[in-house]
Amino acid sequence: METRIGLPRPPAEPEPASFPLLASLAPVLGAGGLWLLLQTPTVLVFALLGPVIALASLGDGRRVRRRRRRRETERWRVEIAHVAARIDAALDQRREAMAAAHPGAREIAGRAAHDPHRWRRSAGDAVPIVLGIGALPSGVAVEGEVPATDELARSVGAAAEAERLRSFAAVVHGPVVVDARDGLGIVGQRRVALAAARAAVVQVLDAVPPDAAEVIAPDDPAWDWLTAAPHPLHREPGSAVRVVGDGLEATVAIAARASALPRECRVVMHVALDSARLGSRALEPAALAEREAADAALTLALAAEHAGIRRAGVVPAHVDLEALPVATGGLAATFLVADGPIELDLVREGPHAVVGGTTGSGKSELLLAWIAAMATGRSTAEVSFLLVDFKGGASFGPLAGLAHCVGVMTDLDDVGARRAIESLRAELRRRERVLADQGARAVEQASGLPRLVIVVDEFAAMLQELPDLHRLFVDLAARGRSLGVHLVLCTQRPSEAVRDALLANCGIRISLRVTDEHDAVAITGTAEAATIPLAARGRCVVRVSGGATRAAQAAIASPAHLAALVAHAAGQPGPPRPWCAPLPARLPLALVQADTVDGVRLGLVDLPAQQRVAPLVWRPGVDGPLLAIGGTSSGRSSLADLLAGQLGCEVVDREDALWDALHPEEHAGGALVVDDVDLQLSRLGEEQQSRVCQLLAGRMRDGSAVALTARRVPSSMGQIAPLAELRILLRIASRQEHVVAGGAGHLHDGSLLPGAGWLRDERIQLALPDARAPRRAPRSVPMPTGPAAIVLGAGVAAPRLAHAARPGERSSLGDADVVVGTVAEWEAAWGELDRLRADRPVVVLGVDERQLRQVLRLAPPVPPMRSAPAWVLERGRFERLRYLSSEATGTG
Incomplete structure (x- = not known):
């Protein structure tokens, strides 16, 4: 059908204006008539108006013509633009009609x-x-x-x-x-x-x-x-x-x-x-x-x-798992469909499998369907599953409660990876022992040993974070067939993650849609999986035992089907777990059940290499002294309470109480628990620090029950730290201090919760004490009565005594009950104080250790006198005075 569009009337040139003849002659004729009538020559001037009017009329005509030309030109342009718009609309209409038709x-x-x-x-x-x-x-x-x-x-x-x-x-x-x-x-x-x-x-x-x-x-x-x-x-x-x-x-x-x-x-x-x-x-x-x-x-x-049109050999676009037949024998499972259902058996065609596929290709749905198909119709005595998901655990969430599932591992850190490695290696050793005990060469000949299928989603991400796991999986792949351990490794980039040592043992290879031909070729040997369209979720290429490739569609296990499977298996006994649950963050002491009562219960120790969690018990006579090192809020003070509560002693958390506790007279084979020993040592003078370390080292060497806690290991503990045969490392802020404290650098973890730590590179969790243990108070004695010598410090007033003499007053010494003097006065009476203390006590008021050394040359070790204002030296030992009136000290 033709569309006709007419052009506008073309622009026309306006007719030129005619010459104004009459208008030009009128002034001339008028002037001539006036001259004939009036006979006045001046009126002839009006005849000049004729040419003027003629010229003006001609100019006005030209102006009008130009205006008409402009109007005509503008009309043409407007109308021709309208015609052009009509043509554009007609052409657009034709294009749309053509595009709709074709x-x-x-x-x-x-x-x-x-x-x-x-x-x-x-x-x-x-x-x-x-x-x-x-x-x-x-x-x-x-x-x-x-x-x-x-x-x-x-x-x-x-x-x-x-x-x-x-x-x-x-x-x-x-x-x-x-x-x-x-x-x-x-x-x-x-x-x-x-x-x-x-x-x-x-x-x-x-x-x-x-x-x-x-x-x-x-x-x-x-x-x-x-x-x-x-x-x-x-x-x-x-x-x-x-x-x-x-x-x-x-x-x-x-x-x-x-x-x-x-x-x-x-x-x-x-x-x-x-x-x-x-x-x-x-x-x-x-x-x-x-x-x-x-x-x-x-x-x-x-x-x-x-439309209900189906040709033979066409892969369906959607398959429900519950509509497929249940396979039997080995670990046979039907979860793929080509021109008909495909049965894959990890035992017969594996022993391991690799699955490739990019995000959105349907990896998670395929793995869920495969696990569900293997679990259907099989008991926990036949098969168990360990699920590893480095996407946070969401992939395997619907099967986390399945009785066959021995655990779901997600986003392991270095410590978790180490625990997994040791536990899985221990599982291999356990299976080897079971086979050896039964005289079996393979798992098929043994009883009580279910097959273990380890399914790993995002295998490449796991190896990138934890490269040490690769050797473990190579070991599992090499020894898994006879031990009944099977791997299903799923990754987005198989060409990078699954190396030849692993791939050689993967008889089942499935590639969903991948974006790189190298990834498709790495799994199935062809690039066919790289051409799978984006919308074909679950479409895959399958190759079994080096045979020909087949296009297939993975089945979908509906949430209702998975829930029914979990519910159906709920009554079955749980299979053996490769490892125990992680240690609790809070551990009541009642949960620590020790096999022996001859020891102090500390908590639990994780032993992944033995696949068990054991009670942690300290036996002082066998294990030697204990030293726990940890930073702020690491649980070290709670450990002191835990130890003291079970040993029946007090916690020593002051330097003056520590000085008293280490006095030879105080040692009668009792237990000693010292909290923050590094802090207490730092508050002592150099001589006192040396004395305390010497006495403490003696207690640690003689087999006494000695337990110490510290924030770190400074040089002041150089004599006693090596004597602690049992060393617990709690949370320590820096890796350097962790290493200095005796820990392995790779085990340092600055995020440990209170009570969590390491013992001989094994992870432990300390128990919580039932109650706060009593603290040891510094020993004190009353003011002595009878004859005494008193040493006054600066600013301390002399007590008012009835029978008192000053140092150097020899005439009255024999009769005086008390001799009172300042440090300077006693120094002036050189040797007098040493002679007097042989038969009477020496009271020290407000004097520091240095000044006391000046006047007592042969005195026993001086205690930390900054902790108390008044002391008494009697029977070769310094004791704190329990009470002094303001009159005695002058301090008010």
Whole structure:
């Protein structure tokens, strides 16, 4: 149907104004008449008005004409712009109509599966395909002529504009359509020609229903994406794709030159990177990437399934696990479907498996379905599962409560990885012992030993964080077959994560969609998995024991199915766990059940290498002295309370109480618990510190029950720290101090909770004390009565005594009960104080250790006198005075 659009009236030159003859003669005739009447020559001047009026009239005419020319020009431009807009609208309408009648390849590839316009072709109808966008007759005609002789029309270019509009309106850029039955040959560089050929083939498959034709494609990997289409597919040598049905044969072929095309290709298109030529017509060619074509093929398969059309050998787009048969024997499981259900057995075809697939490809759903299929119909005595998920544990959440599941490991740190390594190696040793005890060579010949399937999601992420685990998995892969341990390793980048040492033992290989051909080849040996479309979640390529690859669809285990499986297995006994649960963050003492009562219960120790958690008991006579080192809020003071409560002693947490506790007279084989010994030592003078360390070392060497806690190990503890045969390391702020304290650098953890720590590189958790233990108070004695010598410090007033003398007053010494003097007075009476203390006590008031040494040359070790203002030296020992009045000390 043709659309006709008329041109506006062309611009016309205005008629020129006529000469004002009468207006010019009127003043002349009037002036002549006045002169004849009045005979006055001056009136003849009015005759000059005639030429003036003539000139003015001519100027005004020209002005009016120019105005009319401008108005005419503006009218033309407005009307011709309106015509141009009408032409644009008509061309847009034609383009939209053409696009609606013949959508391009990309529009067809993007159609929804339930699109109602698909497969409406009847037998004998043409099979239109769009080759690209090119110039086509528009059916829009511009009518009207513009005279070439008109001066104004020429000046505004009206004729040229009209001719331009006619040319513009005559052509529209729309889809260039040919009938696929005529055969299409595409000539050009292979990669470009293939893209154009894919676009043509997708359009043919979208037009011809799968139950009305079959596809014959070249035996070339470039056409592997056709396997997802619902049309019956046959492969043969050649370079042409043929869609053949009743009364239909559509051929699409590619070649490097036109002479190499099949004879049935009557339409030949030459293509380049971004242009094409169909005969003499230039095109913007239609093209599809291989992934786009694969997506379109999958959409066609979904559409066929929606329409109830199914051909033999087509992989379904969706499979429910509960609809598949339950496999028996070994670890056989049916969770994949190709042209029929696929049964995979880790025992027969494994012993291990590797699964590759990028995010969104359906890895987690495949693993859930596989585990569920293996657990169905089998008891916990036959199979158990250890699930490892480095995505936070969400993948295996629905199966965490399954009786067969011995644990779900998530996001291990270094400590957790070490624990896992030791526990799994211990599991291998345990299985070897079971086989040896039963005289069996393999797990099939043994009883009471269920197979263990270790399923790892995000294997590459785990190895990146914890590279030491790779050797463990290589060991598991090498020894797993006879011991009944099987691995299922899932990763996004198998070419990087699964090395040859592991891959060699993986007989089952499954690749879901991957983005890199190297990853697809690394698993299945072909790049087919790299062409799986994005929308094909669960679609995979399977290769078993080095055989041929097969395209398959992974089944989906619905939440209801998994919940029913968990509920059905709930009553079964739990299988042996490879390791115990982690140590608790808070441990009441009542939960520490020791086998022997001859010891002090400390807490629990994690022994992953023995697959058990054992009570931690300190036996002082066997284990020797104990030293616990930890920072603020690490639990060291709670440990002191725990020890003192069970040993029946007090906690020493003051330097003056420590001085008293270490006095030889105080030692009667009792226990000694010292809290913050490093802090107490730092408050002592150099001589006192040396004395305390010497006495404390003696107590530690003689077999006494000595327990010390410290924040760190300073140089002041250099004599006593090595004597602690049992060393507990709690949380320490820096790695350097952890190493100095005797710990391994790789075990340092600044985030340990209170009570958590290390003992001989084994993780421990200390128990909480039942109650706070009493603290040892410094020893004190009352003020002595009778004769005494008193030493006064600076600022201390002398007590008022009835019978008192000053040092050096020899005449009265024999009768004086008390001799009182300052440090200076006693120094002046040199040696007198040493003579007096032989038969009477010496009271020291407000004197520091240095001053006392000046006046007592042969005194026993001086205590830390800064902790108390008054002391008494009696029977070779310093004691604190229990009470002094303000009169005695002068301090008020």
